[in-house]
Structures are given as structure tokens and as C-alpha cells.
Amino acid sequence: MSLLNIACATVNQTPLDWTGNFNRIVDAIKDAQRQQVELLCFPELAITGYGSEDLYLSYWYPQKAINQLANLLPFCNDITVAVGVPVRIQEKVYNCMAVIEDQKLKALVAKQFMAIDGVHYEFRWFTPWEHGKVISYSLVDEEVPLGDIIFEKNGVKYGFEICEDAWRGKDRPGYRLKDRKVDVIFNPSASHFAMGKSIQREELMKESSKLFNATYFYVNLLGNESGKMIFDGEILVAREGKLFLKNQLLSFEDYQVKAFSFDKDKEIKPEIDSLHEKNQEFVQAASLGLFDYFRKSKTKGFVLSLSGGADSSTIAILVAEMVKRGIKELGKERFLIKLGIDYTTKTNQPEREIVGKIFTTAYQASENSSFSTFQSAKVLAESIGAAFLNWEISDEVKSYTEKIENVLGRKLTWKEDDLALQNIQARTRSPIIWMLANIKNALLLSTSNRSEGDVGYATMDGDTSGSISPIASVDKHFIRQWLLWAEKNLDYPGLAKVNSLSPTAELRPTENLQTDESDLMPYSLIVEIEKLAIRDRRSPIDIYLILKEEIEIEPDLLKTYVKKFFRLWSRNQWKRERLAPSFHLDEFSVDPKSWCRFPILSGGFEEELKELDTY
Structure with missing residues (x-):
């Protein structure tokens, strides 16, 4: 036989939600059984959720996960199920896929390569498995093999590359699986969302299927699992270098099961086309991220200091899109139930x-x-239906200012005290908006973006205040073009006024004509510098020489901007250390807790910046 009904199941899990995680896996298994699936693959670490962090280092947490695995066995009748679980053996923890067949654990396959770049710190928790090695492991008084193992069902041989395993070039396990003549390779993953990443995955899966002469199945975790990383729940099937199955990404559902009828002797038709739109990916991911953060934090709403500018307006639209997309996919009753809100709508x-x-x-x-x-x-x-309040902070600003003037014995002036007078306005807004959020048991949304994070163009304990910062990993240049796109493509005419304004902090007197770009530099240039400096880790001189060839700008002005960027970057690390948690939405971020670490105190690139003057 060479026929096998195979499915992949993505699940939206949460660390320490043992009952919820277990029930979602069981529900997905039952769904697969109704579809007469014979072989079902879940993502890596589906039992615990990927983002369990240092819980993996404890003894009790991996053991409880194994107990949950044992509890799954009775639900796996007449089906083979592969599910991700951490396994502790003495002092070491391994990231494994457990293969259950007809209510018995058949074996455990261990991940061979750890993800250690960007947002990943897997070497902190897990030990890589040695290829070719197999040991004996005891579960419920039964010995099963654990290690580098392949399987067979209905005459179909299959094996695993677990997430990072597939991204290791010539060292990847797929080459050895090919030598062992497998027909199917599964890639169970916990691969964080980033705009444009799905294209990379599709290409890797298509190339892998051709390279290893196997049908390649990919399945990813789903949702904002534990606060920062968002998983898109992608399911892919590729064969002979072509893509044949792809699901709806970034679903609001608890799980998705996608089945595929595998016949290794029969040609598959038709090949599918896959569309990718960065603006659409951004709004899908951010709205799902807000939805999961809302319900998993068990709060009752969102509060936002809406300035009328680009950043806060972007976040307002993301909240509106969360509601729109959630209702469209779940229906309004299920959407409200999942949010934990007891409410009956009264209008059309x-x-x-x-x-x-x-x-x-x-x-x-x-x-x-x-x-x-x-x-x-x-x-x-x-225009979106949000409650709108407004008040003035002039009295509070005046009170703070007069107190300082009294103790200093002088008047504060814009000439001598510009920064302090700007900051007190932004900082004064924080206590009252926090008070409103507390009264409403709501999440306060912070409005800082990545470009501001680069150069510290934000008031600590002012506009940085918040429970979550949805756009902190996205640059301002992208946000401005996204708002223009959203006005037309998402049908938000209320953005017309926002899009007609130049970004400004509005903290100096109006006759100053303050704008963000006059304070800093063009946002389009900041994004080019930050890509080279932060993403590619280039030196100031490298960046100057590269941009001098790539963009039209007077060389001395470019030097001035490069110097300004690095000086502001190096002196503002302390701010980045204190920013609210943020969603990871782009290929890189400036979050020191998950992507880019930099010393709080440093020499500030002074030698490197002096060298610029020699060019």
C-alpha cells in the first residue's frame, strides 16, 4: 500500500494552561478522526506551548508535560498522532516529537539543531540530539526508543525535521532521511511570525521536497502564545518543488486541521498559487496578537491615548480590525465568548x-x-465606534513647572529648558490615562514605534507608558505608508485627516512648527540606517559608504545623519530596556529582551564616528 490520509493540525496554546492545551489537542484529534485521517502531525512543543521560557529548566514542568502525553494516549485510537513535548533525561532537556499509534507511544524523535538567532534562545533550555543516536525511554512502565528514528505506515516511510533542523543547509537531517528512503518528511515548527517570512518558508519547503525526493509537510503553532511572539499557524504541503496545500494564516480559531490524501505513486494536481501582501500580513498578525493578548490577560478592554498622529491612529485601526476579523471568522457570539465578555449587541x-x-x-x-x-x-x-474622551493637561503641567521654578528660583524657558519642558507634557499624560485603564480593568496601549526606539525619540514614563506596545517592532516609514493603504484598502475614511498631517510630537510652542523629521532626520533614511546598523550589524563607516552609493544625498549631510543615529542609539539603550512588551512583527526589532542586546553604558561609537571625517 502507498495510500495514506495525512493531516497537520495547528493549535493556539498558552504556557501553563494545561487543561486548555490538552483539550485543544484532543479536539483537533477528534476533528482529524472525523475526516478519517490516519496520520496527524502537530507543531513542536504543542503540549506545553513553545514560549515556556525558563519553565523548561525545572524538573517538574517537563515531567508534567510527559504526564499530559500519557493522558493523550487513550484519545489516539485508530490514528497515528505526532505531538511536540519537552523530555528531561537527568540534567538535559530535549525538544521531542512523540509518535503515538493506536493508543500506545511508539517512539520519540529529538530535535538535532537549536534556534539561537534573533528571538530564539533554545540553547538556554534544550540540548541538541546527536544524529543516528537512539536510546531507550520509559513511559508508563513501557520502554520506547528515543532519538533519530524513522517510521512506516501503510507502506509509507516518514521522518521529521523539527523546525530549525530544516534551516541548517548541508547539515540538516533531511539528507540522512533521504538516504533512509523516506517518502514523507514532517517539519513541526514554532516559527515566529515576521512580515515576508511565509515566502521564505514556502521556498524552503518546495526546495526541500525536490532535494529530498519526498512530500514535505510543514505545520506551525498559532497565535500570540505568550505575549511577544505571534505564530501564524501555517500549514504547507510541497512535492517535487511545487506547493499543493496552504491554509488560512493567523486564524482566530483554537485550532485548524488540514488533511491531504497522500499517494506516492500518483501525480498531485493542481499546484496552488500563494499571495503575499506585506500590509495585509501586518494587520492580520497585529489584530490576532491583540485578540490573544486581550483574552489571555483576562482584561476587559483597551485604552489608548489617541493623539491624532500616525502611531496612535495605527493602533486604533488595529483594534477595530481585531473586532472586524474576529466577528467575520468566529461570529459575534463566539468572538465575545472568547474575549470573556458577557454582552449582547443591540444594533445592526x-x-x-x-x-x-x-x-x-x-x-x-x-x-x-x-x-x-x-x-x-x-x-x-x-468613525470606528470607539469611545472618545478629551481633556486638557495644562493645569497639571503648570503645577509641575511652577513647583520646579520655585525650588530653582528661576523661570523655565524654551531656550534653556527645551527638553524638560517637552518631556513634562508627555509625562503628565501618563498618570491619568493609566488611571482610566485601571478603572476600566483595561490594557493601556503604548504607541512607540521602532524608529523612535532606535533614537530614543520618546518620553520615558510618558508616551512609552503601556501594558503592551503593538507597533514597537515596526518602523515609522512603514506605518505612514500602511495608513495610506488602510484608508483605501480597508475602507477607513476616518484616516483621511491623519494622513494629511506631518508627524509631530506637538510639544514645543506652535510657532516652532515642530515635526519629527526636523527633530531627527527623514524617516525613510532612518529605516535604511537601522537595517544596516541593527539587522546587518554594520559599522558607521560601512553604512556611510553603502548609502552614499544607494541614495541621493549630499555626503556631508549623510555623515551628519549617520553620526546622529549612532549617538542617539548608544545613549538611549536605557529607554529600550524599559519599553512595554511588544509584538515581534518584522524581520528584526530593537527589543533587548528578545532580539537586540546593547550595553546601557558605552563609549558611544566616538572613535568610529571620528573616522567618518576621513572619508
């Missing part, structure tokens, strides 16, 4: 009504705020 506009129920915005005017940004914020909030 449930999206607007629910947005108004869970989302409160506030415009906090200082003496330097303009009527244009007030109108921008008000029109946008009302």
Missing part, C-alpha cells in the same frame, strides 16, 4: 458596537496641541 452594527464596548480613546491636549490633531483623533475614533 455589531462591529462598531463592540468596539465602543471594549475600546476607550482619549485626546489629552496641552497648550501646544493643535485643533488639527484634535479633529483627527475625534473623527477617527467616532
